[in-house]
Amino acid sequence: MGLFSRRDEALSExxxxxxxxxxxxxxxxxxxxxRRMIKNLVIDxxxxxxxxxxxxxxxxxxxxxxxxxxxxxxKIAGVPRERVSIEFTAQVRPRGGxxxxxxxxxxxxxxxxxxxxxxxxxxxxxxxxxxALAREGAQVGLLDADVYGPSVPLMMGVxxxxxxxxxxxxxxxxxxxxEAHGIKMMSIGFLIDDRQPVIWRGPMVxxxxxxxxxxxxxxxxxxxxxxxxxxxxxIALTLAQSLQNAGLTGVVTxxxxxxxxxxxxxxxxxxFRKVNVPLLGIIENMAYFVAPDTxxxxxxxxxxxxxxxxxxxxxxxxxxxxxxxSIREGGDHGRPAVLSDLPDAYADVFCEIARxxxxxxxxxxxx
Numbered sequence: 001m002g003l004f005s006r007r008d009e010a011l012s013e014x015x016x017x018x019x020x021x022x023x024x025x026x027x028x029x030x031x032x033x034x035r036r037m038i039k040n041l042v043i044d045x046x047x048x049x050x051x052x053x054x055x056x057x058x059x060x061x062x063x064x065x066x067x068x069x070x071x072x073x074x075k076i077a078g079v080p081r082e083r084v085s086i087e088f089t090a091q092v093r094p095r096g097g098x099x100x101x102x103x104x105x106x107x108x109x110x111x112x113x114x115x116x117x118x119x120x121x122x123x124x125x126x127x128x129x130x131x132a133l134a135r136e137g138a139q140v141g142l143l144d145a146d147v148y149g150p151s152v153p154l155m156m157g158v159x160x161x162x163x164x165x166x167x168x169x170x171x172x173x174x175x176x177x178x179e180a181h182g183i184k185m186m187s188i189g190f191l192i193d194d195r196q197p198v199i200w201r202g203p204m205v206x207x208x209x210x211x212x213x214x215x216x217x218x219x220x221x222x223x224x225x226x227x228x229x230x231x232x233x234x235i236a237l238t239l240a241q242s243l244q245n246a247g248l249t250g251v252v253t254x255x256x257x258x259x260x261x262x263x264x265x266x267x268x269x270x271x272f273r274k275v276n277v278p279l280l281g282i283i284e285n286m287a288y289f290v291a292p293d294t295x296x297x298x299x300x301x302x303x304x305x306x307x308x309x310x311x312x313x314x315x316x317x318x319x320x321x322x323x324x325x326s327i328r329e330g331g332d333h334g335r336p337a338v339l340s341d342l343p344d345a346y347a348d349v350f351c352e353i354a355r356x357x358x359x360x361x362x363x364x365x366x367x
Contacts, residue, residue, distance in 0.1 A: 011043055011077065016050075019076035023068045026061045027359055028366050032069070039089065048073060049085040055362035057090040057137030057222070060355035090137065092222040093365050095249050103247050106219020107141070109361055110226060111280065112243055112251040114272070116264030118230040121285040122254045123151045124331050125321070126227040128338045129252075132347075132354035134182040135338065138222040141177065143212055144187030145239055146229045147205050153189040156180045157334020162190050168217065175216045181336065184221070186212045206238045213246055223358075231264075232271045240275050249361060250278035252318065256286045257305035269313055279315045280360050282306050283353060287320035292344065316360065319353035322346055 021033040032038055032052065041050040052065060059065075066086050073079040094108040104110065113129065115122035123146065130142040144152035153159045161178045163186060168174035177184035188208065218224060226243065228251075229235050240251075251272045255265040269279055284306030289298045300323065310317040321327075324344035330337040337345040 011046060011048070011079065013041060013043060015077045016041065016043065016048055016073065016079070019072045019079075020050075020069060022072050022076065023065070026064055027363050028055070032065075040087075046079065047083045047085070048077075048079050049087075051087040051089050054088055054090045055366050056092055056358040058133050058355045058358035059088075059090070059362075060352070060359050062088055090222075092138070093362075095247055095365065102245055104213050104218060104224065107221045107224045109222065109249040110224045110243060110247060111249055111357070111361075112226045112228050112240070112272075112277070113254065114228040114236070114251050114268055115230040115254045116232065116266070116268035117261060118149075120230075120254050120256045120261055121321075122146075122230060123155060123227050124327065124337075125254045125283055125285055126225055127152060127155045127331070128327075128336050128350040129354050129357065130183050130223075130225045131181050131336045132338045132351045133223055133225075133358065135351065136354065136358070138358070139220055140182070141184040141186075141218050141221045141224040143209075143224060143226045144185070144189060145209055145212070145226050147188045147208065148229060148235075150187045150189030151331075152185055152187045152227060153178075155331045155334065155336065156183065156185060158185065159189070159194070159334075163216070166217070168215075173215070177216050177218065180334075181339065184218060186216050203238075205235055206242050209239055209242055210246075213243075232267050236268075237271060237275070240272060240277060244275055244277055248277055250280035250364070252280045252283060252357060254283050254285050255306055255309065256301050257284060257288075257299070257303055258301045259305060261301075262305040262309045265309060266313070269315075278364065279313065280357060281316040281318040282310045282313075283318050284320040286323045289323040290344075316356070318356045318360075319349060321349050321353070 017033050021031045023032050037053050039051040039053050070081045070084050073084055092108045113126040130140050134140045144150045158178050158180045164176040177186050253265050253269055255261045289300050307317050324346050326340055326342040326345035327337040338347045338350040
């Protein structure tokens with residue numbers, strides 16, 4: 001029999017908090033009360049309302065936290081589940097230890113998406129990760145740093161747009177990023193003709209990147225995704241060092257399963273390690289193909305390559321993205337696959353990877 005059947009025991013804030021103090025944060029450890037994650041607690045008769053402030057809007061464990069809160073309140077405080085209302089909010093903590101004079105104003109986390117070689121779908125992954133995080137409620141920016149092959153304008157359906165020049169809060173000239181699908185964007189592709197090649201050396205590219213980081217009005221952002229140039233050459237190394245100076249949270253590397261790709265990824269990730277960039281994880285793109293007529297799976301590029309690489313480097317495999325016609329079509333037509341409900345767009349796979357990435361960053365910052 002629940003406690004509400006006993007008229008002499010009124011529901012109190014203390015009893016509710018005692019119950020919620022038994023609920024652990026699944027990834028960071030510690031209970032929700034001691035971590036000060038319980039906000040705006042309201043008790044109205046036999047009804048309890050409160051918010052749980054998460055470390056990221058893209059938390060992959062919301063359902064588990066809600067279920068365990070409801071179970072604890074029912075078991076310990078006697079509050080039936082149907083009388084519990086839980087809202088989820090988020091406070092993304094900026095990366096710690098970054099001097100204010102080098103941090104990008106209003107940007108909490110900078111995430112580089114890299115590849116050891118071209119042709120593995122790095123930009124496709126970067127675009128869909130950005131949109132997936134935004135769909136989870138995060139404020140997201142996307143910087144196309146692949147200056148020799150800028151594809152973000154095409155993939156986001158904004159090839160005809162240009163950033164607007166404005167005066168910043170300090171009176172200095174700034175640029176307003178182009179926006180689409182809930183994402184703020186900047187790319188060299190907005191500033192040059194589609195047919196015009198970019199013939200620049202490393203210092204010029206680094207200077208452009210610095211302008212895109214500090215002279216664009218990004219704020220406020222929870223995550224700024226950087227689509228990096230592929231490889232481990234001078235350009236990639238220069239940009240990695242520049243981003244590290246700007247407070248780079250970490251790097252995600254995209255690969256395909258075959259050894260010819262994973263061998264280059266190993267070199268790429270070792271490059272980031274040498275310049276002290278945290279490795280957030282590996283994403284395996286084009287992991288396999290499922291025939292739409294038979295449902296049979298084909299490992300076109302082999303299998304297990306990313307998993308072996310992740311184990312070798314001691315980093316998580318964030319997910320495996322199958323080959324899908326709708327993924328390619330979405331990129332060509334400016335509507336990212338994560339916005340599609342077609343089965344071969346694999347929107348759920350992109351969203352799950354985005355949640356795991358956000359959780360990985362939260363653990364790094366809060367644990």
